[in-house]
């Protein structure tokens with residue numbers, strides 16, 4: 013890691029909001045749902061689909077959870093009204109998981125019920141490891157009643173993930189597979205990127221063996237290469253999997269995937285709570301800051 017990247021990742025939690033905002037603005041659609049709708053229309057016109065996310069997590073009161081539940085319902089209604097090719101991603105802690113598990117589950121159930129009635133889909137994002145059991149349990153409790161309308165995320169950095177896939181394979185499977193973004197202890201998560209990548213490939217292979225629908229969420233071309241091999245090996249058709257990427261990240265790879273004929277879904281976050289999201293992204297990938305600085309100075313920069 014370069015000195016610049018090391019410094020960004022060590023100091024980012026203390027950098028003032030407006031500075032973080034400057035670096036992060038390409039990665040967030042805007043403050044409100046209309047901004048996310050506009051971004052999604054643009055993506056749809058370029059042959060991509062989207063998953064919309066209202067920024068906010070680890071909330072402290074039931075009122076806040078109520079606010080986020082309403083936002084999620086509004087996103088689904090907005091997608092329907094505007095005729096967008098998009099679905100919804102939500103976070104269990106945004107709907108109250110840390111306050112009251114049953115309350116959070118009921119909130120998520122209400123959202124998934126609306127999604128099913130609109131023939132849409134809800135992806136339950138995966139947060140840090142104290143949330144893993146409950147999040148998988150929520151998926152397990154919803155997946156039969158709402159088959160085709162709900163899916164969950166698993167992270168290849170967790171030591172448990174291969175076992176989780178096996179344990180879940182007694183029912184309908186719909187996963188997003190990603191490396192994982194939280195700073196987890198070594199006890200629960202691999203720390204070596206080569207192992208995380210190997211785990212990603214193993215997990216994906218197991219998912220395909222179990223006939224899961226998978227959103228392959230990565231910008232790592234090594235993994236895209238491996239995933240392509242598995243897609244061929246299993247003879248999957250275009251509608252049997254998708255790639256997923258974050259808004260603003262590596263547009264070159266994004267265009268390549270679309271040109272090659274893959275379905276590609278872009279994660280479109282919006283909302284006023286952009287600061288923790290952006291800090292996490294910058295901490296995870298300090299080269300975003302370098303890229304934005306180079307752009308500001310009019311220097312040529314490889315896409316990050």
Ligand SMILES: Cc1cc2nc3c(=O)[nH]c(=O)nc-3n(C[C@H](O)[C@H](O)[C@H](O)COP(=O)(O)OP(=O)(O)OC[C@H]3O[C@@H](n4cnc5c(N)ncnc54)[C@H](O)[C@@H]3O)c2cc1C
Nearest residue numbers: 137138165190191192193229230231232256257258279316
């Ligand atoms: C659609 C989607 C949904 C996700 N949902 C979750 C979730 O629910 N839970 C969870 O823990 N994690 C989630 N993640 C994050 C994921 O776990 C990884 O932390 C993140 O995608 C980076 O891993 P990578 O596979 O892209 O590989 P990396 O090796 O981290 O990145 C590969 C290359 O991509 C570029 N890159 C990667 N990330 C960024 C970035 N943020 N900004 C700029 N450039 C970047 C860099 O050039 C980097 O060299 C999600 C990711 C995606 C794409």
